[in-house]
Structure formats: structure tokens, C-alpha cells
Amino acid sequence: MNILSKNSIRAITGVAALLCLLWLAGLGWAVGEYYDGTSENISKPSVSEQKADQKKGLTVVALGDSLTRGTGDETGKGYVGVLVDEIKEKTKKSVQLTNLGINGQRSDQLRNQIQEEEIGRQIQKADVVLVTIGGNDLFRGGQGLIDFQAEDITAIEKKYLDNLNFIFTEIRKHNQTANVFFVGLYNPFIELNQGKEMSKVVRKWNYDSAEVSAVFPKIVFVPTFDLFELKVNDYLYSDKFHPNQKGYRLIAERVAALMTW
């Protein structure tokens, strides 16, 4: 049949006219829905279906602040990335990494984050949980350098330890079997004027954090203070606060040494 015959032209015109009406109806509906819509009931996939998430390899969940994120590492990996590479190499298994670190996160923010349902589900799936937190509580972007001797540092520490305790409790609530590695604090300001006094505070925080970790089964406190004690500037990024690639490698190697599988 010739496409230019009278009948086919008429048919095309008719179809086009119908489509025109259909789209017009869609437009009218969109406006109506936008201003006065009602929700409909749609059956969502049942919970049991979601749980059937087949697992292969290892699952690593990383929580915490910019250290978890890898800020300062030119390759963007951070200690978590380096560590995961190392696990892959050693175990020859695939590793699923979920990095939930948020730059500048403090312990009270992590406390909120960890209460989210999806975060809980992620922790539940994990074989290894990595945590870095506290650096921003203590140093507060350099502010901590000025007023670390003040009385309120004790109050801040008390709050931090309380949050830490809560965070660990939540992790254990979701997952009783995973190994948890809690990476301790180092002193990036060690070579500054008041570095010695600052170090004292960092050591105290580390000691108290280790005490909190020890209460829970399979939560391992990983010290990093000594790694950055000598020649700190070789291992720091240009912001003189975050580790650089070398610094992250040091942390990753230390955590890797503690891991068992």
C-alpha cells in the first residue's frame, strides 16, 4: 500500500489526533495531580525478599570522618582503600566496600548516622567494620589547639566517650560477629609550640577510647599515635592535619596486620 494514499494519510491523521488527545489528558492529569493528588497503595517488596541478598566474598563497612573518607590522599583511597586492596590480595576474595565516612563528622553526628535504618542494615551485612572518629571532637578544625587546656575539654571528652559507647553498642546490636577496628587518634600538631601538651591530651583520649573498646567483644583499638610521632610532616597532607598517601598507608598496614580471616 502506498504510504501517500488517501486512506493511509487519513489513518495517520486519525492516530495523531488520538495521541494528541491522550497527551492532553496526561497534561491535565499532571496538573491535577500536582495540586491535588492522592496517594495510592502499592505493594512494596516484602522484607524477607530483601534479606535474600546472596553473599560472596567479604563485606567491609567503614564509618567515621575524613580519615575514613581518605581526605588528603591524592589517590583518593585513604586507609580504607589501601586496606581493602590488601585484603583482596591476601584472601583472593572479592571485597565489597561500603564507605560511609563523612568529612568533618563528629561523634555526635556519627551517633545520629548510625541510628539510620539503612546504616544498620549495612552493618548487619558486614564482616569487618572500620571506625575512625573523635578527631573533629578534639581538634575542632584547629580550635582545639587554642583551648585544649581549658576545663571544657574534659566535658567534651566525656560527651565523646559517651557517644563512642553508644556507637559501639549500636554496632554490636546489629552485628555480633564482625570484627570491629577502631582507629585511634594521632597528634598532627606534635611539632608545634604546644605539641607536647596536646600530645598529652591525645594520649588520654586514646587511652579512654581503648578502655571503652575493651568493654565490647571483638572491638579492637588500633593505635596510630606512634606512627605519626616522629617526622610527622612527612606523613601529613599540605593542610597539616590529614595524613597523606604515605600516612594512610601506615595506618592501613597497621590495621591489616591485626586482621584475621
Added chain:
Amino acid sequence: MHKLIQNEMLKLIAKKRLIVIAIIIGVLVMLFTYAQYKQIQTQREKLGTSDWRTILQQQIVDTTNRLSSSRISDEWKKQLQISLQQQQYYLEHDINPSEPGAPTFMRIFLENSIDLFIPLMVMVIASDLVSSEHSLGTVKLLLTRPVKRWKILLSKYITLCLAVSLIIAIAGILSYGISGLVFGYKGWGAPILTGFSVTDTGLNTSEVRLLSLWKFLLMDFGLVWFVAIVVGTLSFMLSVLIRSTAAGMGVMLAALISGAILNNMVSSWKSAKFFFMVNLRLTDYMKGNAPPIEGMTLSFSLLTLLVWWAAALMVSFMVFTKRDVY
């Protein structure tokens, strides 16, 4: 009148423009399908999972980190915050914002082609409907018939509307058919959220509703169609005003592209919201994305477009019926 429309339709189909448009859309959809497929694959490799909740959670954390950067502009920050709240809402309500399947691909395709691609396709037809009669010299033959001039123009305009409806349908059918080969043809009933509204304080979720995807799609189609009609009418007007098809197309193209650019930088120039080209992204309102300029709503954009449409139509008819043809 009826005969006139038939005649115009015949000209349109004889020119084979619709087929060219269908081929262009088909090729692009293939490209997009492949790109999307690749993107999903790399994402899966990177995260080691295809669980959408994990992927979404990771996106949320990534967005949060971008927000903490001091180098991003305030407007961008606000947009990020809104999308962040939206993602969080989806996650909390356990709804996959991009359920895999051809219908979702179709939705994303429509949302991304509403302000440039579909208008462009419409332009291919609209911009020479009248001016080609001038350049071919057939306009004299047409006007010497014992038919009123406005009737001739109206039949041309109705043909344009019909062609636009066909183009939208072609875009829908091709994007569904081609992407379905890769993503599967299911997913019409998947839930999607609508009713997010953007306020000064951020995202308002009190009015959020669940819809099945097919309903949402029909609405999207309606909005895309409306935009296409408005853009088509504007290029139709230019086709009446300017005898050179190329010049008319150039003007329209410049307007459309400037709209895409303006969208990213007009937030401090409030009166720019009366331009038709910054109002083209109607589907964003359904999705709850932040509008380019504060205070823009669906009804505002629709009304603005309607005014432009009416003005263009009036000018076209006035000029065409009054102008001397020689």
C-alpha cells in the same frame, strides 16, 4: 478545512521528515541505553554489589561529603541538599528511585530531553512549515486558491500539533522498545514518589505521594507534549516572520541553548523567570527538583509558556493574513 489538513499532512509525510526524526531518536536512544548500561556496570564493579539500597546509601554519603566542601556555590549547595533529602526519603520508605527496566529508562529519557532534544526535533518540522512555501515559491499557488488565508495557516498549525503528538509517541515507543532489549520490559507498576515541594527551608515532604510509574509516565508525556507544542508554535511564528528557514532555525536554536545555559546561572536574576526557555523543565516539578529561580512553580511555568504560546499564535496569524506576498 478537513481537506486542507489532509493536504498538509500529505506534504508532511511526503517530505519524510518524521522518518528522519524517528531515525535520529532511535540512534540516540541506542547510545543512551548503552551509556546507561555501562554506568550500571561500572557502579556494580566499583561497589561490588547490585543492591540498590547500598548504592543509594553510598550516593547519600557521597553527596553529604560534597556538601561539606567549601568550594561549591550556594545554589548548587541548595540543590544538592534537596536531592540529598529526597534520596534519604526514598531510602527511608524503602522505594527504589530508579527501578530497573525500560519504563524507568523512558522516564529518565523524557526528563532529560524535555528542554532541548524534543524541542529540537519539533523544530525540524515547525521551522519550515511556512517559510518553505516561500523558498519553493509554492506560496503563491496556495494563496491564489479561493480559501481564506487564516484557514490555510490554521491547517498548517493543526498539522504541526498532530506532528508533535506523533513525535512524542515515537520518542516513547522507541525508548521503550530499544531500552527494553537491555533492561527488560517490566516495571510499569513500580512505585515512584511525587509531591516533593521546594521551600525556602529546604524540601517539604509532607505532601509526598506514591504513584505507579505508568501514571507518572503519562503525566510526564503530557508535560513534554505541552513544551513541544509551545516550542513548536514559537518556531512556527518565526517561520511565518522570517522567510529563510535557516535563519528561523538559528534564532530558535539560540533561544533553546541559551535557556539551557541560563538555567544554571539565573538564580539571582529574578525577572529571567519570564523567559520561556527557563521554564521548559516541567518534569522537574513532578520530581521535586529545585527550580532554577526561587518562586517558580508548575502553574507559574505553565502560565508563562501559555502566554508565550498565545502571543506567538496571534503574531503568526496577524502577520500571515496581512502580509503582501510577491
